[in-house]
Amino acid sequence: MKAIAVERGSSRPTLLDVSEPDPDAGEALLRTLRVGIDGTDHEVVRGNHGGYPVGDDYQILGHEAVAAVEDPNGTGLESGQLVVPTVRRPSTETESNEYFERGEPDMAPDGAYVERGIVGAHGYMSEFFVSPPEFLVPVPDSYAEHGFLVEPISNSEKAFEHAFAARSAFEWTPESALVLGNGPLGLLTLAMLETDSSPFERNYCLGRRDRPDPSIDIIERLGSTYVDSRETPVDGVAEAFEPMDFVYEATGYAKHAFQTVDALAPNGVGALLGIPNDWAFEVDGGRLHRELVLENKALFGSVNSNVGQYEAARDRLAELPDWFLDAFVTGVYAPDEAESAFEASDDAIKTVIEFDTP
């Protein structure tokens, strides 16, 4: 079958012909429909990942997928059912561990998991893959086209959940939110903040692009405000616009983690999702420390997501307007166009590889 992988020693995606996987007892066989590409996939291609699957010199890419059940293989799934697979699996040395047993693989520490398509396990950019059913979240038949967005949305659902938990010891009624980054995850999160079920009334999205720009068009059509970081840096947002009850960082730019403290309103909370490399710089640590304390501010990091958050993401996806999804998905590629798919143009927002249709 066709698979898009990165081979050892290479730093570009390659279309391979690999053998179809054979499901073990307790595993279903899935037929891949679509797999999205995100920043982590680019990192994996560039070689910034933790290791190839045991015994292989290539890593099949992709972790944002929607698939159809090809062979339930006694798992209780129904043939043809659409599903979204989760990313984390117990590490190869163990069958499971406490984090997986209680349904919280997203909270497992480094070493307790592999990640399909990212580190130590093959991803979903192949015509077929296998998985135990507990790592497959059923989605409606109508999700063939955009169901691959359930995975990135679930990461933000987790961040929202942790943000509200962090502020649950008092009455927190947030109104303003700032998304740092107008890349795919930033825009998707902004669209989530603009849904009817969101409590946020005024949303802002920070980027560094000139108009006309399709991401700025999306920001404004959503009803949000575009903040150009070249005019208003993150630590100037509170004064130029308003202090933010919630800041969601999706830039991976380390200074933003610290400037977030300044952007927050009293009692606000910042969620960090970017994964920067080492970078030493100066901060006014005394002032940041003091502001955190005197204004009861909070910061937390968030990675990955659990099945409950995938289910929330499935529901949230249904709330996103059609025009948004149409504008957001800017490229649909066939598997043999993988290299083009990974070379996104400046105007590209979200790129997806289509292996099959239902």
Add this chain to the structure above:
Amino acid sequence: MKAIAVERGSSRPTLLDVSEPDPDAGEALLRTLRVGIDGTDHEVVRGNHGGYPVGDDYQILGHEAVAAVEDPNGTGLESGQLVVPTVRRPSTETESNEYFERGEPDMAPDGAYVERGIVGAHGYMSEFFVSPPEFLVPVPDSYAEHGFLVEPISNSEKAFEHAFAARSAFEWTPESALVLGNGPLGLLTLAMLETDSSPFERNYCLGRRDRPDPSIDIIERLGSTYVDSRETPVDGVAEAFEPMDFVYEATGYAKHAFQTVDALAPNGVGALLGIPNDWAFEVDGGRLHRELVLENKALFGSVNSNVGQYEAARDRLAELPDWFLDAFVTGVYAPDEAESAFEASDDAIKTVIEFDTP
């Protein structure tokens, strides 16, 4: 009546003779028993505070108090009842505001409150004071001696509450805790972590003092481990001892806020309570940001406390062993010894001024 105050232009405590306060309707008259001295009082004496009570050129000190109801004045309190007064009051321009109305003055932003004994309102270091009953937390008759500790304990109750809230979106079963600072608030918090009702099993307290030292004796008698920061800096604690599920910062040393990220275990949370001055220094912001994200770590600032947290503190105080309270309170001074009380020796831990006994 006698009152210990700092006068405009002075930076030392002075015993004044001021007129007894006259309770307005809705206010009780309280007879002060004991008032503790903490770091904030020293800051106020040194002039680092926001302003004198309107119309006065002096600020009566003290916010850690226990008192007896002298005259209920129709408030429903009982004469002779022991109470602990809370610190924050609505700012002088307003009768109340939403934070006070919902019982969360601790979450009020700067400008929405004054603080008795700290900024804009007289404190409790006087023979009598007045207060509406909603700011008085009843305590048992046995609390005349140590009830003044309810206020500092309540600040840590709030920090504990916010820490558990911040980790309530998943199953968090913390075992290890590190208190940064072996001053009075650090030791008191360590004793709280060592009570039977605390889930923490292994507690550590960081300081920079040589043995023999009374605070180290207390740390070890509590069953905790002393960490000498000159041998093991905060960012070396995880390796030298163990990664910490909870870090409680009570040093006001800004670098500790950032090193806390390194001291934390995956999924851990750090509570910051110190109030440093501006101080610019270099951090590896990229690494700190990345560790927060990949290990789901959290940090938050916490200041002040609400009535519910005073009530929790009242219950917690009953759990602290007698030997601890005896060793912890190292000096009891009369009002006319105020200057000596504020000039604590190296061996002093907690100093209290006794105005009266029940």
